[in-house]
Amino acid sequence: MRRSSPMVLGAVLVALLAACTSAPPKPEPAATTPVPVVTEAQITTIMTALTGTLEVADAALDSDAVAARLEGPALDVRRADYVVAAAGHELSPVTIERDARWTVVAQTTTWPRVVLVSTTQPDDLIGTARILVLRQDSPRDQYRLWGSAGLGSGISVPEMTVPEVGSQLLPPNHKNLPILPADVLPWYADVLKNGDASEHVESFVGTDKDGMRAGLEATRRKIGERIGNGPGKYEETIEAPEEPAVVLATADGGALVVGRLTTTVQVKEIDVGATADDPMMVRVAALAGGTLTSSMTWGYTDVVVFKVPPEATKPVVVVAYAHTVTSAAPL
């Protein structure tokens, strides 16, 4: 008995040591807080990939390759660009700086996901500045350039939540706004079509016309002059074919709505020869197969960025827009 005491002591010590070994670590997940869909670093990566894809596709005018990083209106526009370039015209570059200077990142855990990027500071977003809309439609898709739009003259971008936090994605039928986001595009299409006669004209820019509307009316006027008193005919259809691509909450409680419009024009019996020098008609001609005919149709792909204010007393502002001929055909 006594003799065994050292052994007992030893055994006890071993047992103590054994008992003191701790359990393996357990996962302790961080709190589930809403996070932006991408980090700044990821945006840079995405922009780099986008630029790379464009460079490669542009070099070969490869309308399939460009689809890897472009979709929606942006893809339609770029494919049209390739057709025009293939006809011997200069390919307008899509300049995308890799360093995003102004970003709006959606805050969501579902898809689609959205990132808005501008390559210049908000203060400088005048005229030439463009807003790029990047979307990831499903988890296994990449972020693609959905569309880009030039900032309207004298317009500044709305204040958005910082990208580190992310902006909330709103549903198209979000109710806490003076206008349903889903209504913005159809209403605006109506304003473009009917001008001051539209019942929704007051909802947009009041008496001032935004650049989009003013430009469209200038085109109409120009073509009208061509028609003169002749038998010519000009028809224009403006539609909002789909729901807004993006509805993001702004910092002031409003919303940033991005959507697409399609404008289709039909002209008949028009002296097109006089308009051949017009850059737009040059493009139309290229898309139509190289020549302008007296009767033809062409279509525009429009990307419009609206700022819907939180208060009903203020009009919806067209922040940025793009109005590009993407199709043409003789009738």
Added chain:
Amino acid sequence: MVGRITVVAVGAAGIVVTGLSVASATLWRPDDVLRASVTTDSPYVVTAPGVVEMGGQPTTVTVKTVDGKKAPLVIAVGRDTDVVGWVGDDPHETVSGMSGWSSLRITNPAGGTAKPTGGEPAQDDPAQDEPAQDEPAQDEPAQDEPAQDEPAQDEPAQGQAEYQSPAGSDMWVAEASGEGRAELKRWAPGSQYPGRWSVLVANPTKAQTTVEMAWPRDVSTPWLIPGLIIGLGAVSGAVYAELRRRGILAFGRKTDADPSTGKDTDSPPPRSRREVRAAKAGGQSDPVSVVGGSTTDVTDEPTTEGRGEAIPGLVPPGPFQPPPASPGRPRTPAWSQAPLPPAAPAAPAPAPAPTGLAPSPIPSARRMPSPAPPVPSAPPASGRRFTWPPTLQSAPPGAEQAPTETGQTEQRRGPFGRGARPAPEPPSAPTGAPQPRPAPLGGWMPGRGGRTGSVPQVPAPTEQTGSGRRPAWLGRTRSPAPLTGPVPAAPPQGTAPRLSTGPLPGGPPSAGPPSDPAPRGDAWRQIWGISTDDGSQEDR
């Protein structure tokens, strides 16, 4: 005899403890890297939230085919929701944690093919371990598996219909890929990536792959120091006791010894523990079993052949007893033989000065007691020195005397010596002192995080002084009202006054030392998973 066995037992235990503590810092020292792995043939392996960083940061993830087969393996890191979203309804397995120190636990609702490589069985208990996970993995329909299996069979090229490589997705913040082996090195979300992150490992083939996660670890050896202290303490204690005992025996025996032969007639010469053990084992003396001729008899038998005399012979070199020198052959004292048997002949006794104690019965026996007393007395002295500084300033000499009472000195020593202990001790300390003192202790602890056991002493002396600068202390324990002086705020509450006044007098000295040891104790307790209520640790 009982005493000797006890001594031997303590000595043996000391050796064991020393050995264990050394082993804990060497043989058993945990690896600097914590590795856990699992083997699976699932096309996708996803880590649950928190798994990536469960072992610390950064994390290194490695995946390789078991048989070295080439396969385009991919490792990606993304938001947990992104990873789960990417995998979607595809068959996959989820790493939900560790099932041991070296194996990952797989939650495998569909396949059941994963086997932790650590040798421990996989635990498919999603309900128990991952109630919070609402990943598709949980409700993965079993029929998805065959669909995946068929095409994937050995024909990756054709099996890709179902498989899609996650490589290159914009959602990943980190990624690695390779043929047959991929490694994502030292990834850490860091502060710039708050939130939940998951790892996705993809394997397009049906090849078995081993997924390993590794985290660097701060390895400490918490048992080493305490083990050495306790172990060596026990050993030296046993040696000391043995020497002392032997010295006493020798002293008493001395008269019985036959100077001419140098033999002890009725008592055994000093023994080493080994000898004792040998004796126990053999039941009878077996001198030879120890160390050649230099050993001494194990038994009390007078039959020892002239070896016993060797012992006394040792003494001569000792400082105390030159005379008994037995010209025979110089030998090391018995006790010294235990550790160094071969060295025996050297017998440069001068070195083992203390030897005089053991072998030379006469002088040593007397000396022993003398050194002994100082030992016990010493601590109190030191204790006072440490604890009193603060009080010295205010407390008159008289007051200082009072506290010398053992109970108090001990307590004082506690806090300064080993910070970890102060907390439990205070209660006992105030025994001799006026009752109110316990209160101050309790009050003080919270204020200082319960680490400054020194505080209690402060009040005690001042109490008795009852003068000058420290009325606050007195007031504390007796009557708050009379309090005056620099610390008027103190009086009302036991704790409050301490907090405010403490720092003034006792602050500097007490704050330093106690704070240091405490965290250390906490650290190793934490590392070893010892909760403070674990008596086992404290008992030792």
